[in-house]
Amino acid sequence: QSALTQPASVSGSPGxxxxxxxTGTSSDVGRYNxxxxxxxHPGQAPKVMIYDxxxxxxxxxxxxxxxxxxxxxxLTISGLQAEDEADYYCKSYxxxxxxxxxxxxxxxxx
Amino acid sequence: xxxxxxxxxxxxxPGASVKVSCKASGYxxxxxxxxxxxxxxxxGLEWVGIFKASGDVIFYAQKFQGRVTMTRDTSTSTxxxxxxxxxxxxxxxxxxxxxxxxxxxLDYWGQGTLVTVxx
Numbered sequence: 728q729s730a731l732t733q734p735a736s737v738s739g740s741p742g743x744x745x746x747x748x749x750t751g752t753s754s755d756v757g758r759y760n761x762x763x764x765x766x767x768h769p770g771q772a773p774k775v776m777i778y779d780x781x782x783x784x785x786x787x788x789x790x791x792x793x794x795x796x797x798x799x800x801x802l803t804i805s806g807l808q809a810e811d812e813a814d815y816y817c818k819s820y821x822x823x824x825x826x827x828x829x830x831x832x833x834x835x836x837x
Numbered sequence: 838x839x840x841x842x843x844x845x846x847x848x849x850x851p852g853a854s855v856k857v858s859c860k861a862s863g864y865x866x867x868x869x870x871x872x873x874x875x876x877x878x879x880x881g882l883e884w885v886g887i888f889k890a891s892g893d894v895i896f897y898a899q900k901f902q903g904r905v906t907m908t909r910d911t912s913t914s915t916x917x918x919x920x921x922x923x924x925x926x927x928x929x930x931x932x933x934x935x936x937x938x939x940x941x942x943l944d945y946w947g948q949g950t951l952v953t954v955x956x
Contacts, residue, residue, distance in 0.1 A: 728899060772932055773932075778940070816881060
């Protein structure tokens with residue numbers, strides 16, 4: 728199972744919106760609406776930001792939103808803030824009853 | 838409060854095995870799946886496997902099959918992951934994380950356990 732493909736880095740200015748893509752295959756992202764997104768700050772464990780493509784867990788700001796089209800899922804961060812600077816990973820359920828993470832994207836607030 | 842507390846850092850020689858523990862508290866242990874995820878230094882997250890709440894279903898990522906074993910002790914609310922035939926490429930922080938069955942996402946994570954493989 729190959730990792731899902733994400734851009735290595737995305738940057739934006741405070742207040743702007745950015746979108747991170749996550750491309751998989753018809754055996755994972757394209758087959759199931761079981762894509763979640765995780766935020767990881769340096770030295771910390773990941774934190775879930777989006778689950779089931781577009782749902783936010785309780786306590787996560789609505790500046791984070793998710794969507795999916797075909798084999799590609801996307802995470803959008805609107806009203807970018809300094810605290811959003813972190814690494815982001817998508818994760819999908821697969822047809823092999825396993826899971827696969829994306830390659831990860833470093834978000835920089837410039 | 839929900840907590841997943843992992844065992845401490847380990848240093849192992851190539852070819853050895855390591856067993857990492859993940860002790861749960863603050864919730865009904867047997868009602869949740871436990872996943873293991875690893876992260877090599879400066880690298881991304883890699884899914885290792887899942888120990889399902891039922892206790893009789895375990896899935897491993899293909900690359901770890903035959904080399905990783907997950908077990909559970911319900912009397913102590915602890916899940917274990919053993920990795921055998923360690924190589925330098927197994928140097929990583931290993932995380933355990935919880936999933937509510939049929940939720941398909943990880944809502945609580947352990948603090949991570951650094952496993953260093955070095956001769």
